[in-house]
Amino acid sequence: MGVKGLQSFMDYCCPEVCVTVNLRDMATQHVARSTTTANCTGPTLVVDGMACLRHWYSCKDWVCGGQWKEYMGVLKNWVEEFTSAGIRLVFFFDGVVEEQKRQEWVKRRRRVNGEISKIFCHVKAHGEQPGRELFCLPSGLATFTPFALRSLGQEVFCSVREADYEIASYARRHGSMGILGQDSDFIIYDSVPYLSVAKLQINSLTTVLYDQQRFCRATGLAVSQLPLLACLLGNDVVSEEQMQHIRNNAMATYRKNNPAPHSGPPRGQMVLAVSQLVSSLWGRQAEDTKHILQSLNLSAPHRELLKRGICSYSLPGQEAPQRGDISAHLPDSAFEKYVSPEILKACRENHVAAEGFMxxxxxxxxxIECSNTLEDEEDAELLPQALVYKLCRQHIYGLLLGRDGSTVDTPAIREWFVYPGNPLKEPDMVQPLPLSLPCDRPSLNLLWFGTGPNVSALRLTSFLTIFDCQELSELYGAIEASLLVALCLVTYVVLQVQTLSQEDVDAYLSQSVCLSIKSPQQLQQIKLPFLSSRAVQLGSLYVRGLGHLLGANCASGCPLPNAAFMPWHSFDGRLFHSKYLLAHSGTEKTVLLDNDPSCLSLFLLLRERLIETCRKRGRVLQCRPRPNAQEQSHKTTPGPGYRDRHTGGGEGWRERGELTGGPRHGGGWRERGEERRDCIENDNRERQWERGGHRGGMRGGRYFHPHSYPDCHSGGHQDMGHPPQQSRGRSYRSRGRYRLAPRWSQPPAPGT
Known part of the structure; x- marks a missing residue:
């Protein structure tokens, strides 16, 4: 995440380094230079995707799980601004956490845990989303954004090592016009101009360029000396603590040589002091890193660490000890004996192209690691997502690494998952589990590279078995792939979380069904009387689950298009929250489904299949309405005339399907000490919508939606009683929008 204190030093202590630029003008100048510079190929910006996430996610709601449709619109508009200026964008995202930076990663995760705790305290105390000072990215944003950008036709890469290094290397190698990000490491690399995404004005395409030459003049250093400065100040390789005594000595010397009081921030004085030390080292010694490091008062391990930190800034083609271009070969893998070379090659290629996950x-x-999730550490009833999805991960590991159907000798996977109660002192060692398939376990080569209808059916069976939802294969081709994904996810969660109620399921399924008829503008206008901390956690749980299903899909050879797992097809945080409050307030199903008969019919089908699947496994859902007791103390508590003011003359919010008032029940299921009878018995009224003259219904004993959900691969209906047959290379079309087809369907071409 950059050099400690260097970004603020440039912003507040060295205004001459910060140059306001117009990217359109830069692009024009770049094209003019490219006519005489063979290395330049046009105006290209290399974008640090991880640094942009906070700037891209400008949607009002973030605590409920993300407003994904709106977010897609933001990304589309952002990309179009650059495209209209003739600027090509190349995006990079972090694909791994290097072990040498693991402790820094852990330190940040612990800090964010503290912020998440404050978020839940605020929600429970005030029933509303906290201000931007406690802003936390919706869970899964880093997972799904690369897929979103690819769907917009952008070139996206996922790193196989430190992303900053790959960004700087790519930009230098291709003669790009600049790097757009927010990481002071980019002023250290000898690459291309570093441009600030934080200072970017998207409408005018103006931002701040941090001028490396001006920075060198301000600090009295040469470009070749900047890596040592970065390491002594502290970065992701060399921690601040390890070089503290060096900085203390440098500061003492600096103050002795500069007795006048320092007017700027203390950190600025530290940067100047260390710069003076680095300059003096080069003045006494020949420009030999080994001799320079020996002149510092360091132990042998710290000297080696410093040397490694300096080398981390040397790009391919730049002279540095023990540095080579690792991009040309596959990484060494302790697990390579469990898979074929073809699988290893395909793994890496799909990972780098941001087409695979996990x-x-x-x-x-x-x-494998997973960053922070919006989870309430004080809620002992809901399991953390890392534990909820542990079983399916074990099955994914077993599918990937098991040989001859056995995982006996397969080594455990190291999991770095952030969840309440995990101190992150060491990884959780998780053992792979074999899949209980109705046939012999297929080879991974067959699943990934095989062809034919039998292989297609085997892929789908493997995928569904990971989540113990084999029966749902009958719905393949009868409903949209994204709804099949949602049903599989909710069914799995119900089987793993015993405290999930029928109301929770109704909220999940109804929002997935209703999302298709909602525009981003309609989703933004949903009114919430208050927020439930439990619904906040359930929203994040769902989105994290989509990531696990995406990983299972990739492991199974992509029986479903990856586009079907994207949250903008099946989830909106604000919509889910509204459905959650409605479901727990006893709202009738017709209203829960926006009084839309088609949505209601589809909802009842999904609900019935979920209940049937769960009952076969001994899991019976109970109705446990939870009218939020916090409502009584919130400023949104309905008072005299409240309902009339918010619903327009006495028409109840429940009847209109809008949330502008509080639930009518006075106490939760715990307080009443009773459980209502199985909700499915109360659905007779809603089921009448399926009969006579309505748009949805049954034909020949099978369900068909009136809008005719086609086979998402072949474009036609598919008999649900037969194994799925799919054309592996075709595009995925949903609601008239083009989706990218997966590349996992064909083996990589020789020599690629």
């Missing part, structure tokens, strides 16, 4: 880390590294 499998590269498991197969090539044997380690």
């Amino acid at each position: 499998v590269y880390s498991v197969v090539c590294e044997g380690v």
Whole structure:
């Protein structure tokens, strides 16, 4: 995440380094230079995707799980601004956490945990989203944004090592016009101009360029000396604590040589002091890193660490000890004996192209991590997402690494998952589990590279078995792939979380069904009387689950298009929250489904299949309405005339399907000490919508939606009683929008 204090030093202590630029003008100048510079290929910006996430996610709601449709619109508009200026964008995202930076990663995760705790305290105390000072990215944003950008036709890469290094290397190698990000490491690399995304004005395409030459003049250093400065100040390789005594000595010397009081921030004085030390070292010694490091008062391990930190800034083609271009070969893998060379190659290629998820880390590294999730550490009733999805991850590991149907000798996967109660002192060692398939376990090569209808059916069976939802294969081709994904996800969660109620399921399924008829503008206008901390956690749980299903899909050879797992097809945080409050207030199903008969019919089908699948496994859902007791103390508590003011003359919010008032029940299921009878018995009224003259219904004993959900691959209906047959290379079309087809369907071409 950059050099400690260097970004603020440039912003507040060295205004001459910060140059306001117009990117359109830069692009024009770049094209003019490219006519005489063979290395330049046109105006290209290399974008640090991880640094942009906070700037891209400008949607009002973030605590409920994300407003994904609106977010897609933001990304589309952002990309179009650059495209209209003739600027090509190339995006990079972090694909791994290097072990040498693991402790820094852990430190940040612990800090964010503290912020999340404050968020839940605020929600429970005030029933509303906290201000921007406690802003936290919706869970899964880093997972799904690369897929979103690819769907917009952008070139996206996922790193196989430190993303900053790959960004600087790519930009230098291709002669790009600049790097757009927010990481002071980019002023250290000898690459291309570093441009600030934080200072970017998207409408005018103006931003701040941090001028490396001016920075060198301000600090009295040469470009070749900047890596040592970065390491002594502290970065992701060399921690601040390890070089503290060096900085203390440098500060003492600086103050002795500069007795006048320092007017700027203390950190600015530190940067100047360390710069003076670095300059003096080069003045006494020949420009030999080994001799320079020996002149510092360091232990041998710290000297080696400093040397490694300096080398981390040397790009391919730049002279540095023990540095080579690792991009030309596959990484060494302790797990390579469990998969074929073809699988390893495909893993890496799909990972780098941001077309896969999870499998590269498991197969090539044997380690997987998951950052912070919006989870309430004080809620002992809901399991953390890391534990909810642990079983399906074990099955994914077993599918990827098991040989001859056995996982006996398969090594455990190191999991770095952030969840309440995990101190992150060491990884959780998680053992792969074999899949209980109705046939012999297929080879991974067959699943990934095989062809034919039998292989297609095997892929789908493997995918559904990971989540113990094999029966749902009958719905393949009868409903949209994104709804099948939602049903599989909610069914799995119900089986794993015993405290989930029928109301929770109704909220999940109804929002997935209703999302298709909502525009981003309509979703933004949903009114919420208050926020439920439990619904906040359930929203994040759902989105994290989509990531696990995406990983399972990739491991199974992509029986479903990856586009079907994207949250903008099946989830909106604000919509889910409204459905949650409605469902727990006893709202009738017709109203819960926006008084839309088609949506209601589809909802009842999904609900019935979920209940049937769960009952076969001994899991019976109970109705446990939870009218939020916090409502009584919130400023949104309905008072005299409240209902009339917010619903327009006495028409109840419940009847209109809008949330502008509080639930009518006075106490939760715990307070009443009773459980209502199985909700499915109360659905007779809603089921009448399926009969006579309505748009949805049954034909020949099978369900068909009136809008005719086609086979998402072949474009036609598919008999649900037969194994799925799919054309592996075709595009995924949903509601008239083009989606990218997966590349996992064909083996990589020789020599690629």
